[in-house]
Amino acid sequence: MLPQTLEWIGGPRGHLRLIDQTLLPERLEMIDCWTPEDAWQAIKRLAVRGAPAIGIAAAYGVCLAVREDPRNVASARAAADYLATSRPTAVNLFWALDRIRRVLDRYEENATSDHSEDDSLAAELLREAVEIHEEDRRRCHSIGRWGAPLIAGCRGVLTHCNAGALATSEYGTALAVIYQAHRSNPQLEVYADETRPLLQGARLTAWELQQSGVDVTVICDSMAAQVMREGRVQAVVVGADRIAANGDAANKIGTYAVAIAARHHGIPFYVAAPTSTFDLTLPSGDAIPIEQREPEEVAQPFGVRTVPAGVAIYNPAFDVTPNELITAIITDQGVIQPVDAAQVAAVVAEPTPTAAG
Numbered sequence: 001m002l003p004q005t006l007e008w009i010g011g012p013r014g015h016l017r018l019i020d021q022t023l024l025p026e027r028l029e030m031i032d033c034w035t036p037e038d039a040w041q042a043i044k045r046l047a048v049r050g051a052p053a054i055g056i057a058a059a060y061g062v063c064l065a066v067r068e069d070p071r072n073v074a075s076a077r078a079a080a081d082y083l084a085t086s087r088p089t090a091v092n093l094f095w096a097l098d099r100i101r102r103v104l105d106r107y108e109e110n111a112t113s114d115h116s117e118d119d120s121l122a123a124e125l126l127r128e129a130v131e132i133h134e135e136d137r138r139r140c141h142s143i144g145r146w147g148a149p150l151i152a153g154c155r156g157v158l159t160h161c162n163a164g165a166l167a168t169s170e171y172g173t174a175l176a177v178i179y180q181a182h183r184s185n186p187q188l189e190v191y192a193d194e195t196r197p198l199l200q201g202a203r204l205t206a207w208e209l210q211q212s213g214v215d216v217t218v219i220c221d222s223m224a225a226q227v228m229r230e231g232r233v234q235a236v237v238v239g240a241d242r243i244a245a246n247g248d249a250a251n252k253i254g255t256y257a258v259a260i261a262a263r264h265h266g267i268p269f270y271v272a273a274p275t276s277t278f279d280l281t282l283p284s285g286d287a288i289p290i291e292q293r294e295p296e297e298v299a300q301p302f303g304v305r306t307v308p309a310g311v312a313i314y315n316p317a318f319d320v321t322p323n324e325l326i327t328a329i330i331t332d333q334g335v336i337q338p339v340d341a342a343q344v345a346a347v348v349a350e351p352t353p354t355a356a357g
Contacts, residue, residue: 002165002211003028005053008060008130012122013067016060020047021166025207036061036079043086043093046198050167051241051277052136055092058083059129062100063122070122073104080104088289089250089318091242091279096132103128136169139274139332140176147177147237147272147330152184154234158191158224161252162204163239163272173272174237175208177330182214189215191233195252196221197298197315221254225261236262237330240273247323247339248285249273253316259325268327275331278348283341285320293317 006018009032016033022045023029031047033039039061042048048057058080065079066072080097087093107121151157157178164175171179182188190209195201202218209216219227227233236258240249249255249271262269282288295313299305307313328337329344336343 002170002208003030005050005166005169006048006057006060008063008126008133012063012070012120012126014126015067016057016064018042018048018057019166021049021204022047024166024203033057033061033064034067036065036082039064040083040086043083049200050162051090051092051239052140052168052173052274053166054087054090055096055276056129056133056136056169058086058093059096059100059132062097063125063129066122066125070120073108073121076104076121076125077101087291089241089291090277092274092276095276099132100125100128133169136274136276137171139276140168140171140173142332143173143272143274143330144171144176144180146332146335147270148180148184150268150270150328150330150335151177151181151188151235151237154181154185154188156189156191156233157181158193158227158233158236158258159205160193160201160221160224160236160238160255160258161195162200162208164205164208166204166208167239173239173274173330174270175205177237177270177272178209178214179212187215189217189232191224191227192216192218193221193224193254193258194218195254197301199301200252221257224258225265228261228265228267233267236267236269238269238271240271240277240329241318242282242288243271243273243278243329243344244282244285244288245278245280245344246284246341247326247329247336247344248288248320249323249326249329250285250288250290250318250320253319256319256321256325259321263325269321269325270328270330271321271326272330275333275348278344280345280348285322288318288320290319291317
């Protein structure tokens, strides 16, 4: 069984513990976060990553702000605003923080001088963070159940980046579909793109699938089209960090190219994501903010220089796959197919709050 990606240790005065994913696959180590600054750093440097896991970590990060003073609303609000600056693309971050802010609003509205320790702000915030965590577990398993029939007849499936247990509370989104299908088809083979420049597919997806007993083969990103041409895969399943109202989906850089190759080869391309990843306030993917990361990730990955010093680097962390290239979006509420604004609205009940919310 895979270890918990992240967990809260103790009661309202406890702390956040998570896997340091920057060390995988060579070392499995946990790190403890005691302050909002610790949680911010963990999110920023990708010790914790994946849209749902980022949202959960941020919710717990606000809880860290009131460990020492369990009724300090101002400290909690400042922590929520601060954590929102960690990464701009994954909408789950803002969705979770807006839920936490609503707890703060209710607390202030109902505040009285006789609040007991059990009813302290710290306890209320922790209850909400735990519920966000538990909701994601349920959603991941639901995504698996909805998506598995779509790849039931496949011998091989290709995925990009890591959208598994390491990116969520457990089970994953894209990998939830694969895990569920693998139960009835143990011969299913997964092709995992390396996912450059930080190799989340090679380092994380391959490790996770190997630990779970799923047959996995790692390929360079540039090999995906050839693997499709050779008939080795019959479907592509990826995750998402933000999905617009029309179904355009932002995911790790390189996903768009995989979708184009899949369309050319007549292979269905599926996006798997919880409804918390939808941002219905954005009409299309053109408005999704794309994170620009440090040039060293390309020029000197893992401490080894591969680009001459002084050469310019362009390093967007995500790209957007337009809805016309997506066969279906697999959510915890059902399958969106065809992928367009009407079908998205029919499945996703409420717009997700954004950073400005």
